[in-house]
Amino acid sequence: MKHLRLLVLVLPFLLQAYSSKNIATKTKNAKKWVTLFNGKNLNNWKPKIVGFPLGENFGNTFRVEDGILSIRYDKYDSFRNRFGALYYIKKFANFRLKVEYRFVGNTTPGAPSWGFKDGGIQYHCQSPSTIGLTQSFPVCLEFNCHGGNGKEERPTGEACISGMTILVNGKKNASNCTLPDIKKTFHGEEWVTAEIDVNNGKIRHFVNGEKVIQYENPRLDSTNALAKKLIIAGNDVVKDGYISLQSNSHPMDFRKVEIMEY
Structure with a gap:
């Protein structure tokens, strides 16, 4: 009976200690958002x-002003198909990427007809x-x-591929x-939050927190001349790459670019 009373007295403290340890472990192992754009400069990015x-960085296309990462063409005489991208220097595999973006101003003279309010967040890049x-x-x-x-x-968030294939609803794109x-569709110059979740070949796109599309199994397209050069020893599975x-x-x-790695 004495032992039972002792157990009743001690048990709450043991449970509390276990719970505290468990919470501490979860906190220690919790994934954290990491800022890729520091709001000051283009450190760790390459155009x-x-x-x-x-x-x-031709024409100062990519610049940082007032904490905003901007893409501008005011020093272009004409666009002339000078497509570009700003690449983060690290490669990523499984992650959740969050980007806040908006379109502003007018399309650059000489742009393709589809260039109006068209941009992209590229990932798993070569x-x-x-x-x-x-x-x-x-x-x-x-x-x-x-x-x-x-x-x-003109909805945002569609899944596009370059030199790859994917499965959408179990079928090849x-x-x-x-x-x-x-x-x-966002018609004005409002900020939009885009999120990309990549987890072991399964990918989801989110717009302002709502999932808009999902697909899986990205592979290099052997019929594409550029992608064919990237296939090593017959392995065409795409597991990682760069963000741009x-x-x-x-x-x-762009006012926020953050990533959480899995």
């Missing part, structure tokens, strides 16, 4: 623009050091950012871009 070597001088786009996956013209719907299931922000001819702003 690659068509016709220019990696690292050359190494920027392997991109050719005149190569327009890397081999990659993409969260395609779109904006509306105030009339027609039928085109380079697949429209999202949940269609959201596209410059497709319409001015854009």
Whole structure:
């Protein structure tokens, strides 16, 4: 009886100690958001623009002003298909990426017709050091950012591929871009939160917290000349790559770029 009373007295303290230890372990192992854009400069980012070597920021295309990472073309006489992207220097595999963006101003003269409010967040990109001088786009996956013209719907968040294949609802993609299931169009210059969740070959796109599309099994496309060069020993499975922000001819702003690795 004495032992039972002692157990009753001690048990709450043991449970509390276990609970505290368990919470501490979970906190220690909790995933953390890491800021990729520091709000001050382009440290750890490298531009690659068509016709220019990696690292050359032609026309000050990518710049930081008032804590905003901006893409501008005011020093271009004409766009002339000078597509580009700003690459983060580290490779990522499984992660959740969060980017806040908006379209501003007018499309650059000489831009392609589809360039109006068109941009992208590229991921699982080939190494920027392997991109050719005149190569327009890397081999990659993409969260395609779109904006509306105030009339027609033009949903953001579709899944686009360059030199890859994916499975959408269990079927191989039928085109380079697949429209999202949940269609959201933003017509003004409002900020939009894009999120990309990549977990062991399963990928989801989110717009303002809502899942809009999912797909899986990205592979290098052996019928694509650029992708074919990246296939090593017959292995075409894509498990990791670089992240970049596209410059497709319409001015854009980014105020947050964060990542949580799994």
